[in-house]
Amino acid sequence: MTTFEYAPAPESVRPHLRERYGLFIDGAWQAAQDGRTFETIDPATEARLAEIAYASAADVDRAVRAARKGYEKYWRKLKPADRAKYIFRIARAITERGRELAVLETMDGGTPIKESRDFDIPTAAAHFFYYAGWADKLEWAMRAGRTPEPLGVCGAIVPWNFPLLMAAWKIAPALACGNTVVLKPAETTPLTALALAQIVQEADLPPGVVNVIPGDGATGAALVEHGGCDKIAFTGSTEVGKTIARRLAGSGTRLTLELGGKAAHIVFADAPLDQAIEGVVNGIYFNQGHVCCAGSRLLVEERVHDEVVARLTERIATLRLGDPLDKNTDIGAINSRAQLEKIDELVRSGIADGAELVQQPCTLPERGFFFPASFFTGVQQSHRIAREEIFGPVLSILTFRTPDEAIEKANNTPYGLSAGIWTDTGSKNMWVAQALRAGVVWCNTFNQFDPASPFGGYRESGFGREGGVHGLYEYLAG
Numbered sequence: 001m002t003t004f005e006y007a008p009a010p011e012s013v014r015p016h017l018r019e020r021y022g023l024f025i026d027g028a029w030q031a032a033q034d035g036r037t038f039e040t041i042d043p044a045t046e047a048r049l050a051e052i053a054y055a056s057a058a059d060v061d062r063a064v065r066a067a068r069k070g071y072e073k074y075w076r077k078l079k080p081a082d083r084a085k086y087i088f089r090i091a092r093a094i095t096e097r098g099r100e101l102a103v104l105e106t107m108d109g110g111t112p113i114k115e116s117r118d119f120d121i122p123t124a125a126a127h128f129f130y131y132a133g134w135a136d137k138l139e140w141a142m143r144a145g146r147t148p149e150p151l152g153v154c155g156a157i158v159p160w161n162f163p164l165l166m167a168a169w170k171i172a173p174a175l176a177c178g179n180t181v182v183l184k185p186a187e188t189t190p191l192t193a194l195a196l197a198q199i200v201q202e203a204d205l206p207p208g209v210v211n212v213i214p215g216d217g218a219t220g221a222a223l224v225e226h227g228g229c230d231k232i233a234f235t236g237s238t239e240v241g242k243t244i245a246r247r248l249a250g251s252g253t254r255l256t257l258e259l260g261g262k263a264a265h266i267v268f269a270d271a272p273l274d275q276a277i278e279g280v281v282n283g284i285y286f287n288q289g290h291v292c293c294a295g296s297r298l299l300v301e302e303r304v305h306d307e308v309v310a311r312l313t314e315r316i317a318t319l320r321l322g323d324p325l326d327k328n329t330d331i332g333a334i335n336s337r338a339q340l341e342k343i344d345e346l347v348r349s350g351i352a353d354g355a356e357l358v359q360q361p362c363t364l365p366e367r368g369f370f371f372p373a374s375f376f377t378g379v380q381q382s383h384r385i386a387r388e389e390i391f392g393p394v395l396s397i398l399t400f401r402t403p404d405e406a407i408e409k410a411n412n413t414p415y416g417l418s419a420g421i422w423t424d425t426g427s428k429n430m431w432v433a434q435a436l437r438a439g440v441v442w443c444n445t446f447n448q449f450d451p452a453s454p455f456g457g458y459r460e461s462g463f464g465r466e467g468g469v470h471g472l473y474e475y476l477a478g
């Protein structure tokens with residue numbers, strides 16, 4: 001098969017990066033109380049991007065107090081329609097600065113520019129637009145006779161795979177419902193959260209309504225431990241989610257957890273295979289597989305297994321891996337060295353267990369963290385690669401003979417975030433979808449997101465919903 005060589009097409013915009021960033025507390029940039037800082041790097045080059053103030057427990061305390069003051073003094077007293085104006089302003093600013101934010105997201109986290117530009121940033125803006133519209137219509141979201149009341153101060157802790165989008169998922173509904181926020185971005189990707197703080201400042205939000213405190217896991221833990229938040233909204237690993245749930249049990253603090261996943265992606269023999277292959281590729285290789293709802297367990301009907309494997313082998317050979325800032329890049333950088341090591345370790349376990357590894361033929365860049373698009377055939381349910389979340393561009397392929405077997409295998413996981421089904425039979429799509437225990441089931445498509453549509457998990461994938469009218473309930477009392 002011939003493939004085309006693409007000339008480099010690097011994104012030319014370079015965002016204005018400050019040398020140093022402070023903490024954004026009470027509407028102002030502040031140094032950490034103990035002066036501690038950390039660096040964020042570009043995972044594609046390992047180059048240092050900026051030095052960031054590190055929030056320790058004393059700074060967390062200042063931020064939570066500022067959020068409390070912002071809540072009591074300003075935000076809860078504002079007319080809902082006025083809250084909406086501020087949120088619309090944030091949405092517009094994200095849209096206006098979309099290109100710069102996309103570049104920033106790509107530089108800090110390694111996601112390909114075509115994805116940050118066409119998905120992360122526009123979807124983040126869409127969430128602010130959507131929830132701005134709800135701010136003065138909350139009674140319509142409530143059951144009859146109930147009055148919409150905010151919760152108060154919300155602590156938001158987000159991971160590194162979709163930094164700005166995960167922040168938007170939490171901040172937009174929180175603000176619309178009249179709450180104030182303390183946001184803790186992930187250690188490796190603080191830059192778009194800090195850009196959002198600049199936007200919040202330029203949009204002239206009252207002080208303390210949104211606070212951004214970069215740091216690491218200890219900062220997140222300090223926010224949970226603080227006790228001054230009325231709600232914690234967490235997106236991240238199941239392990240940390242469980243720790244937070246244990247810590248907050250019985251405290252009366254509201255909690256939502258968006259955790260890991262190991263989604264089944266089911267391909268029936270009667271599926272339109274051309275489209276299904278594209279769906280499978282999108283399902284696992286989007287954002288290098290750093291996706292909680294990635295279709296990471298492919299269940300293929302035995303009759304078409306060999307054909308699917310042959311087509312997938314051909315297809316991944318055409319994926320372009322490399323500079324995330326190049327507009328032609330499909331597979332960007334792995335977010336961190338630690339994540340690359342985790343992927344590597346799980347892939348080695350797959351080989352040791354006897355599964356067969358297929359990888360895209362490519363040369364990895366000399367610097368930076370990269371892993372080729374990969375899949376395993378001959379995977380057994382008992383293999384770690386079939387059970388554990390890899391969170392990288394690695395697909396595990398299993399087979400089934402009957403729909404019942406597909407359903408049983410799909411549900412044989414402690415997770416339940418998402419699933420996908422490919423079949424030409426409409427009724428099969430419906431009843432299989434009903435039998436799958438997953439928060440989102442995509443039929444003949446994958447990775448579709450809309451702010452009006454709720455997203456969230458079952459079992460070890462967490463509880464609570466983000467997005468849509470359901471997402472409002474998580475930020476309202478009663």
Ligand code: NAP
Nearest residue numbers: 158159185186187216217220221236237240258259260292
């Ligand atoms: P993680 O280690 O749980 O980190 C998530 C966030 O929590 C980060 O900001 C992290 O800070 C912070 N944190 C770490 N330890 C903490 C503690 N003890 N207390 C409070 N906060 C703490 O997860 P990750 O490995 O970065 O992210 C990947 C995971 O997120 C995957 O499992 C993925 O499936 C999940 N995820 C789920 C969804 C969803 O919607 N369900 C969406 C995206 C990702 P530092 O990063 O600074 O250490």
Ligand code: MG
Nearest residue numbers: 040041108188
């Ligand atoms: Mg970084």
